[in-house]
Amino acid sequence: MRRLRSFLHLSPIDYRFGLLTLAVYFTLVLNWKVLSHFYGILQGLGDYDAGFAISAPFVLICASLVVFTPFSWRYLFKPFFVFLIITGALAHYAMLKYGIVFDRGMIENVVETNQGEALSYFNLQAGLWFAVTGLLPAAMLILVPLKFPKTVLRGIGQRVVLMVVPLLVLGGIGSLYFKDYASVGRNHKVLGKELVPSNYIAGTIQLVKRRYLYADMPFQTIGQDARKVAQDGDDKPTLMFLVIGETARAQSVAANGYGRPTSPFTSQIDGMLAFQDVSSCGTATAVSVPCMFSPMDHAGYDGDVARHSEGLMDVLAHAGVDVLWKENDEGCKGVCDRVHHIDISPDDFPEDCVLGTCFDAVMLRGLDDEVASDEPHDQLIAFHLMGSHGPTYYKRYPDEHRAFVPDCPRSDIENCSAEELINTYDNTIRYTDYVVAQLTERLKAYQDDYNVVLLYVSDHGESLGEGGLYLHGAPYMLAPSEQTKVPMMIWMSDGYADANRIETDCLAAQAQTGRFSHDNLFSTVLGAMHVATGLYRPETDIFAACRAPVIHAARR
Incomplete structure (x- = not known):
């Protein structure tokens, strides 16, 4: 690995820059489906605030930074984000190609799909898409060396800043366009199920919760003692x-x-x-x-x-x-x-x-x-x-x-x-x-x-x-x-x-x-x-x- 890095002349980069790059990549590439859907909705409205339209990618970038930052520690960073890039590329292709919406039901279908059926979805186009949007960026993340802070205390401080600044930006955008986001989100709930990687992660959690945490919960019958009581003086x-x-x-x-x-x-x-x-x-x-x-x-x-x-x-x-x-x-x-x-x-x-x-x-x-x-x-x-x-x-x-x-x-x-x-x-x-x-x-x-x-x-x-x-x-x-x-x-x-x-x-x-x-x-x-x-x-x-x-x- 070191010889390959030396051959490619890859210089170390700060992990914070890596986080920002990942946030931008997920927003502009792996969430292209939700962005294009969002802008299609705005075009259908005909009358909308240009600032609202411009703010959407920045909302996704800031939200990604807030969510990604807790997973940016030295020994977790690369395995975690390599997994997200690979699974996100697969999910994005399925949404673009087949119009699949990833919720608990769809995750359940994926889990129960047999090998022959799963392989039928793979073809040259799917392979190229996966290679370009999944394998290639994942390989780059693996190869590029990252620089982390030397002390735990400094790392905590940097990550606090990495989360607070995007939250402030989100608060500012929300103060300007909250009603716009609320209306579009309410009218088009499917947008939330198109967000990578939150859509398939949430669906997986819901499936696990239902299958394993509550699957054995017995169905309870109540009120078996219920009976009608006659009223005096009126039949x-x-x-x-x-x-x-x-x-x-x-x-x-x-x-x-x-x-x-x-x-x-x-x-x-x-x-x-x-x-x-x-x-x-x-x-x-x-x-x-x-x-x-x-x-x-x-x-x-x-x-x-x-x-x-x-x-x-x-x-x-x-x-x-x-x-x-x-x-x-x-x-x-x-x-x-x-x-x-x-x-x-x-x-x-x-x-x-x-x-x-x-x-x-x-x-x-x-x-x-x-x-x-x-x-x-x-x-x-x-x-x-x-x-x-x-x-x-x-x-x-x-x-x-x-x-x-x-x-x-x-x-x-x-x-x-x-x-x-x-x-x-x-x-x-x-x-x-x-x-x-x-x-x-x-x-x-x-x-x-x-x-x-x-x-x-x-x-x-x-x-x-x-x-x-x-x-x-x-x-x-x-x-x-x-x-x-x-x-x-x-x-x-x-x-x-x-x-x-x-x-x-x-x-x-x-x-x-x-x-x-x-x-x-x-x-x-x-x-x-x-x-x-x-x-x-x-x-x-x-x-x-x-x-x-x-x-x-x-x-x-």
């Missing part, structure tokens, strides 16, 4: 509509004090109660929906445990309640997998589904048939709305519900004015209010045969530029209230209130002054459906404190 069964909203924040709901008329439909319904202080379990659907249907509370919620366990819908079914889940969003996140569910398809309802998605009023389609029964019995229907799912807010409401104008009929919300963005989002809130009101009116039609009750709650909120933040998904501890405070409404018929001995004045007071969260949903629904189980906690049942026996006992 009507209960029909409950449980409406799960999407991306609706309490701050934009008129019923929660917002200054614009975004609740014109439910405000006309006598007895509709809007709860003023309700917190979500998470800031994204993938966390909030499984959490609210789990017996775990926000403080103790574990997503892996929830994925390997039954939830509220299963417990209701164990008790003999007829349950149905109607899906118009992006899936029930596992909570409806073991019960009857209907996924709304745009092909089935073309009159309600345009621009690739369905307006939430489609939930009313077929409802009479789904409720109808020769012998009425306890039934719960859950509706998972598309709601205010962004950033394509304009796709969530039909033209006749375009109440606030000018709105923003585009997905790159960073190019909308603040007025247009808020108008568009408020239209989604107003349309959700219409759908909830329509479901309530439909529920009233079943009062002759059922005691009826409706509960609506959103899964999480949304940022619309407050503090420079857009959309949602911020870490919960750092998330603003716009992302964690959600609307919740409850309506019940007089028959339901009488049969359950609920004092509505008490419940109305609770709605105005009480503090609630997704933690209340599990036991509230169990109580509303008269299901007894050891999982039920009366202290989290919203109705429990307002049942007449409890109030009378407290007064005594």
Whole structure:
């Protein structure tokens, strides 16, 4: 090796220069796919900030330096980066040639591919690409001698600087173009799966986690003791509509004090109660929906445990309640997998589904048939709305519900004015209010045969530029209230209130002054459906404190 270096006249270079060179190489060569995709997206937008476009390579270079620096120690440097160069070259070729997206599923496919199938992907073009972008730079890295600091303390100091300076640059770019990056990233999530080497490394970690850390986690059945408890004085069964909203924040709901008329439909319904202080379990659907249907509370919620366990819908079914889940969003996140569910398809309802998605009023389609029964019995229907799912807010409401104008009929919300963005989002809130009101009116039609009750709650909120933040998904501890405070409404018929001995004045007071969260949903629904189980906690049942026996006992 030394003779070869001497023959090639290779002089030692500082390891910091080597790190910078690697960061540039990964950005401009091995991440050419993601950069070209990014600039193609910008060209499609037509109107974008030139500074935003120019900043993209510098973001990748700085991010690479931050991530690469901890692996730049003497005996780790070359083996680690040789591995990344070789695997990165293979991954990049596969993305360019075959359009492969590297996530956990694709890594699993790679692991399970047999030798014959794997060899079929190699040809002269693949070999040349791999040699030029993988083997050649890896060989150069192996041959070029690197100079490292003489003391550990100096090495630590240099690496701290190597990480802090790029972080400051990233912070500066973020302060200028955060909303642009947030919008493009939200609209084009595949970009994150095109980043080399984070895409296949993250996919590998997820695969290992699922296969080896949680593969043996047994699936837990819960609520086997669940049973229905008969109500005194009324033999009507209960029909409950449980409406799960999407991306609706309490701050934009008129019923929660917002200054614009975004609740014109439910405000006309006598007895509709809007709860003023309700917190979500998470800031994204993938966390909030499984959490609210789990017996775990926000403080103790574990997503892996929830994925390997039954939830509220299963417990209701164990008790003999007829349950149905109607899906118009992006899936029930596992909570409806073991019960009857209907996924709304745009092909089935073309009159309600345009621009690739369905307006939430489609939930009313077929409802009479789904409720109808020769012998009425306890039934719960859950509706998972598309709601205010962004950033394509304009796709969530039909033209006749375009109440606030000018709105923003585009997905790159960073190019909308603040007025247009808020108008568009408020239209989604107003349309959700219409759908909830329509479901309530439909529920009233079943009062002759059922005691009826409706509960609506959103899964999480949304940022619309407050503090420079857009959309949602911020870490919960750092998330603003716009992302964690959600609307919740409850309506019940007089028959339901009488049969359950609920004092509505008490419940109305609770709605105005009480503090609630997704933690209340599990036991509230169990109580509303008269299901007894050891999982039920009366202290989290919203109705429990307002049942007449409890109030009378407290007064005594």
